[in-house]
Amino acid sequence: MIFRPIVPQELNAVLAQVRPDPSTAVSADTVRARLADGEYRHRWIWVAEPCPGRAPxxxxxxxxSPADAHPSNLDALFARSDPMWAFADLRRRTSSAPRPTTDPRSAVAAALLVAAHRVFAVDGLVPAPDYHLLLPSGWRDRPETAASVAWRRRAAEGAGLRLTAEQLRFERAADRPVPSLSNRLSFTPEPDDEIFVDLFRRCLSKSLDTTSTRKALRIGAEEHARDEIAFYRHGTRGRRSWWRIARTTAGQVVGFAIPSHNSVVPVVGYLGVLPEFRGRGFAAEILAEATRVLAAETRGGVIRAETNLSNHPVVAALELVGYRDRTRRLVFSAT
Known part of the structure; x- marks a missing residue:
């Protein structure tokens, strides 16, 4: 069994194996478009092949992001549904192969991820990137979708991505009027990135954003804040002029918003409320302002926002401002 990144000349042959299914919307056209944009690289597309010249x-x-030296997350994982013979060969030839599973796709895919993770680690990427699956709401009640997730989950776990988080993806029509919730806050631009780094770090305290708090525990709140601000500054298509500081009428800083734009649509990006101001409904007001900025500054048909399934205050704020739960993002992580 051979595990390796592809070379440009074999892209078309590899894309023949890329078939969207109930848990993965990535298609051959998606791959080509993201390669052209720099969001995919040939060295970030890996295959497991039984021998040279055989189909993966x-x-x-x-x-x-186009500016990244390393990949941020695993975006898609495909495996043939008939590799029983390959599974037996994998166990014979690969001493580090994962334990057998009920679906041989999981074993082959897990071994592929393990091999790629080792190369990424040598290149300085530790821990391994998260694996993201975009799913419909209520996916557990859809047998085909649940089955499509199941073998991928086992592959992720076999490759060390054993921690799971579920995020809600909300959408709102960009041309809908944004409700005016109150006049308690004013919003101003702030050119100094260090102000946002400080606010981001302070907002991590007792945050219900489990993704951010988990990363802050691993690398430290200061480094995580700097990484996130740098990502929104340089790794997205959003404009720096959209960022806002929220203040009370007395001039107290309450929190901040970073409206942004990914490769497809405008997104809320990130918003934070300082711990001493939580529980007063300010999150919804900051969210409303971020939505106004995006509606005025972009031409997207929809605006998207994501939050953790357990972050009930932000879920309530999104619903109050008119966002609706459309999709789930399932994230498998090593740490």
């Missing part, structure tokens, strides 16, 4: 048994595709 599995394909893994990682994503990163």
């Amino acid at each position: 048994l599995a394909v893994a595709i990682w994503w990163g």
